[in-house]
Amino acid sequence: MMIPLREFYSLLLRGWHSVASYLTSHFYALKMRPVSGFDPSGFMFMLAFLCLTIGLLLAALDQTQKRRLSSYLQEHPLNPDFNRLERRLSNVSKYVTDKAIDHSARGGFVVEMLSFNYLSRLGFTVAIFGLTSYFNALAAVVAGWRTPHVVILTLDRSDSGEKTLPDLGHDLFKFVMSKFYGQTTYIDWFDLPDEFIAFVGTIIAVLFVVHPRRLLIIRRFTAIYAWINLLRGFCVAVTSLPDASPQCISQFETAKGAYKSQPIFPKAVYRALKVLLRPSHHITCGDMVFSGHTVFLILCAMIVTTYCNTDELNTPFTRKHWWTLPLVKYSVWAGSFLGVFAIVGTRLHYTLDVLIAIYVTIQTWYTYHWLAADNRYNFRLISWLEHDHEVHSIDHHAYRMARRTGSLSDFDIKNFSPLSPSPPSSPTSKKDK
Template sequence: KIRTAIEPEIEMRTVYRRSPTSSYEKLSLDGSDEECSSSSMEISTPPPSPLWLGARNRGVEQWELGKVLFIVSFFWLSALSNWAVLAYTHDFAGWEPMPDIVFKFVPEIQIAHKMGDYFVTSSLICLVLLIVFHKHRLIVFRRMVFIIATLYFMRTVTLLGTYLPPSYSDNARRCREQHANFSLERLGVRMFEQAIRFGMQDETGKLCGDMLFSGHTLVMMVCMLTVTHYIPKKWRLLRFFPYCFTYVGMACMIVSRRHYTIDVVIAHWLTTFVFTSYHAYIESDQFSDRRQSVFHSYAYFRLIGWLEANIVPGRLENVFESPSEAVLALLGVKPKESAPREKLGVEKIV
């Protein structure tokens, strides 16, 4: 809903559109478009946060400090909770692998273990490149961190609720020795080992028991869905790479027996649901549409609404931009204008 401070006879022929970068365009029905300042209109959007930092310039999104700190804290709490649960469940998970439909027909392929790690790394590279070159990179980055944190929190709940035994054919050789008695000191040491390695483990002597929800599949799916959703249309053929990395990587997770089939399936379903529902909620055309949505009755989506309160509803404009332009804009440096064509020895066309 937009109200303009102009004459009634002109008001019916003019609408205003605001982009995610807080620039306004006046769209006239006669085809003439021009930019205008926010002082000439009143928009029924929530008031800006008091933690709003600086001004947007040349497509560089503002960071809201309080929300960023919340998202980062949520991410690290989710990661720490995953490592804590793994450190705990290792001593209580069974040692005999469970039957699996894929294991019944496909033998364990150990080389697929490393291949799966390579595909995870390749998917992350695709995600990083997208965020670096996307015009609204900070918005995309903030959304992805929050979604990943949400999924890792859900993974913590599943790991803590049910202890599945490792799926290797030689669990006794691959996994560390189990201890019958719980030790808080041992738990802290294991968590510290996980933290300094950011969740990565050695091939032998590893902590086992983090089944039921594949973390590798979670990461690859988020990368694939993000690239698919935010890549510009003219670059859409590049979506083939994250698709390939993700689904081949998921197959590697199973045939290497790093995860059961159900682990990968659950991770695929939950990641797709969280990513899709998040964007279905925030990409409503109006803030009022969000409040009328069935999602709004859940506290989680009201939290998302708070995080997205100062971002214009609707889908982001997917455009690539050199990261150097964003850096210059943050520093307040104006890019050098190119010399006139006549000074470059090119004849001016009239």
């Protein structure tokens, strides 16, 4: 029995809504509100903090197990029965360890990543990212108190009925929507941008898990995002523009805007924390210049542009399934473009906010990676994060192991020193290149 095409599209749309609701519910956005119903900063901070926590726990467990094993062997040095048992267990342990190292290294996990020296870089960027995300949320909350209520007049000084600044993007949507849907002048599906953010964010989260350079990407992503959050916090706080969203404009005519007549502090301090952790329960208004949602979408697009190519992800899986890299890249770019389109269409932001966010994000991304490749100006922070010999060697070693098609040799495991500028070559390394 054939299903009608209209019913098939209806089922497909309902299925997509179910999946999107399931994914976003884990980040407090099951009931997404218009205007900041989903906080990209909070989403990425939780993801990066989770990776850091797992790494620190594994590092602590590794150190603890080493100390307990050495003390136990020292207590039983002369027991022959124990020595025989020790040799048998040692053989089994060596076999299991070799297999574990083999499989983990193929995925880009090397034991050197559990060093506190390596994880300290990731911990620093995650901590700074969390602080700047809170600062960004605090600036957005303060902007909500200071949002002006404007009335646009015509040339004869009569009320034009417009409550927002003139915007070319809004005018184009108003023209198109009025032609197709009559009285509607904007997309009234206010959580549509969050749908695209959930779609793109899910792909990036999966990429963080499977990419051999996952910790390097997270470290750079959080460092760049932290800097942009700092810039946005200052931009939002210093100048307050009338909000473009109809939901925020309605606060001046209903009891929802009563908080604007109350003192800003200290309530703004606690409200900012709630906005960061539970954005679906607290909306923000007035945080216009520039768009934080656009920053997240463009950052995701820059990740796949930089790290989803044959130079950065040349593993046995991607060599066999070559189409996966273009599929991931074009899917994220399409989701990001449609998300930016929806941000303007729903009047979540002005077109100016989106354009500034695109420029700042792309420029910051390329500037950071340029300094990471060649820190000619000797910035201490960049040198500490990216040019430490141990950190650079571990990242290079993890990717090199993930590119291999065969098992690891004893030469690779025993002769690698994380303190060396580059890992030693093995007899089979030429065929892996």
